[in-house]
Amino acid sequence: MNDRLHPEGVERSQLAWVLTQARFVKVAVRIDQCLLCRNKSVNEAGLCDVCFTFLDDKETELALRWTSGVAP
Numbered sequence: 001m002n003d004r005l006h007p008e009g010v011e012r013s014q015l016a017w018v019l020t021q022a023r024f025v026k027v028a029v030r031i032d033q034c035l036l037c038r039n040k041s042v043n044e045a046g047l048c049d050v051c052f053t054f055l056d057d058k059e060t061e062l063a064l065r066w067t068s069g070v071a072p
Contacts, residue, residue, distance in 0.1 A: 009036045015055075019045065019062035020072045043067055 010018050018024045018035060028035045028046030035042075036051040043052065045066035055063055065071060 009034060009038045012036065016058050016062060019059065019066070022072055025066060025072075044069070 010024070015036065024035065025046040028042055029044060032040050032042055034040075034048040034051050035046045037048060039048045039050070042048055043063075043066075045052070045063035047055075047063060052063060062072075
């Protein structure tokens with residue numbers, strides 16, 4: 001990806017922005033690593049099940065766009 005990621009993944013404060021950027025989400029899905037925690041088994045939004053459950057309202061709305069096929 002690029003310098004917007006810290007070693008554990010995307011900084012939480014940047015997640016909403018990252019979910020609007022197709023290139024980041026597509027890479028996370030392709031390499032099967034969660035955007036936040038880098039665990040395997042990600043959904044279409046590039047997030048694992050555990051991290052998906054901790055999203056706030058805005059992040060959930062953006063992630064659901066990916067999982068429903070609408071994308072950013």
